[in-house]
Amino acid sequence: MQTMREHPTLWIQGSTSASLEDKTIVLAVTGSIAAVRTVELARELIRRGADVYAVMSEAASWILDPMALHYATGHEAITRITGAVEHVEFCGMSGKADLLLIAPATANTIGKIASGIDDTPVTTFATTAIGAGIPVMIVPAMHEAMYNHPALIENLEKIKSWGIRFIGPDIKEGIAKIASNEEIVLQVERQSGSRELAGRKILITSGSTAEAIDPIRILTNRASGRTGVELALEAYRRGAEVTIVHRNKVGFTGIKDIYAESASQMTEAVLGELDCGYDVLISAAAIADYTLDPANTKIRSGEELTLHMRPTAKLIGKAREKCPDLLIAGFKAETGTGLEELLKRATHTLETSKLDLIVANDVAGSGIGTEDNEVYILTAEEPGHIHIKGSKRVIASALLDEIGHLLMSGK
Template identity: 60%
Template sequence: MISRITRSSKSLEGKTIVLGITGSIAAVRCVELARELGRHGADVHAVMTHAAMGIIHPEAMRYATGKRVITEITGDVEHVEFCGINGRAHLLLIAPCTANTIGKLAHGIDDTSVTTFATTAFGSGVPVMVVPAMHESMYDHPIVAENIKKLRELGVEFIMPVMEEGAAKIAGEDEIVLRVERILGGKTLSGKRILITGGATAEAIDPIRILTNRASGRTGIELALEAFRKGADVTLVHRGRTGIRGIREFNIQSAQEMTDTVLEELSKGYELLISAAAISDFTLTSSRSKIKSDKEITLTLRPAPKLIKEARLRYPELRIIGFKAETGVTADELIKRGRESMESAGLDMVVANDVSSGGMGTEGNDVYIIDEGVKRVSGTKHEIAIALMDKIEEIF
């Protein structure tokens, strides 16, 4: 499950989403799901089966969406209004979706309000996303697996359940919203493989102590999320672990581990490396046992490997974006040093900032995105990630 690591945005503004709710106990989660989609700008309309109404009252969904809830197909032909050809809906999101409804969708059975919407969506090309929720034994039924496979082959996107306590539980709201953003985001980076590094590395002093820095890793995570929203195949290498399904993660500690992991992964074919990590400039030989704290000690530091330098030598055609952190310099000097780094390492772009005024370990930042020109971006790291990914679209 994804922890909430970005604030609500207007990423779904202008998008109409039909939320189909079927008779799983997970229907109780739909109030918050609908509100979360709305916080991101979506216009949400709920459609409920009779079984769903036995679990959550339609008035709860009317409160969550601010719209009349569709529980029956009437003379207003609601299914055509939303999911017909040139209909209002950009997406039919069925969450939660029971094994029963999955079977009906796979075999063209239309006997509930939700399946009527789905039948119409299939016939008119409206995207359909399904979020299953059921008991684990039901989810493991081979016919259910076959039905899911069949629907995937028909173009239905699935957000697979979280397996806990003998149940295939509905995915978290943040994950569902992220996947909705991806399917409705135009997929402008679809087919692009992007490797992102983030956060601080840690050099072991002894089995307990480490040498590290103040970087939180938030920028790397936000970049990975934004690249994913735009349809890219994303890999994130950092010390943390987000558990974001759909993004490959490598958990590393030292500068050497990060360098080795990135170089090995790049051999599998990537179009872009974004080196946002604050990789240690120095490393040391770790003591095998805890160093006593009752006397003064001297640590001998030696230079750590330079990831960008190694990546450029091994993969000369790879596009690389670097980050340049300085302290106590003017904007002109910061930009000058950023350009020097870009030229010396053959980078496509550099993101430069003065960390003496913030940026490391903080919510927001003030950066300069440097390529042929210079663009200053001030705001949250989420907003900076959006600005950088918009620039990245231009280089492909």
């Protein structure tokens, strides 16, 4: 039951995840038209558990009424520094802020920060946070010509040399546009998260492969790749260096996408990447078990067709052969089995494929192409299994918890 004094906005706190739980984020808004995006940005941070306070420059208030950010955050927006010394309260040596996020940041504000000028509430917060060692992230937004100005380029490099991270911009239509809210939130989660996988390299296969029948037709399966993407995002949040091999594109800065269509292309890409020295391979892709030699031209329709298929090479086996000490997690999908038989088959695959961990599920009712799933996680080190039911983000988090434990144990 909500208390009478709690702002209704805070009712959504933690509704998406707990990735920013107990984190206090100061959202500093400057006079770019992109300021209108910050209402939803603030709420996305709150949905992940953060407590968000807004500070605005005067120019920002010309574009976005402070009441909008009061609504968005549940706290009155700070539009001037008063006797309460708000900049010290949040960003001083004992300030309660965990992060100062300046979004959007204009060229004017970036120049002032680089020069140590603090003549707006936002720049005063920035000067204080930098001096106190509180993490600062900056999200630029301006016309492309301004972003290309030599002085701005120098200012960006100067600020980066202080250990401050920039998010974006996204150069489109002659504008250095503010990064997407999804990108900003992900980078904030990585900055403010546990960092338990920092220094680790994780390679993930994801989604379905496709085997060509002719130049137009393919054989594939129903796997959406959502689990693999959620694994990549969660590993990145936890500080890992992440590569994902699939037919899609994650599209987030910091996560390396490698395109692979067929089973052989995916296997080749993974084996090539393993030369770069990874700590973990998560084989989440639904790789085709069979392939064929495609026709060079389109097969005519309307006639009976016989396809001669042959088994594909097993990626996990080749990866284990190449990297005997690599931590490998696999997936075992079955249909129509009872729990006992599902776990029996998963255990067999765990042992015969020399896996460190396996995720088993019966996909007859859900899992393939769905938002949620129900899985069982088994490891080579511990007897029994872990049962997880929920969104694929929840499942990705649980799986990476187990991988983290294996890494900590020295696997």
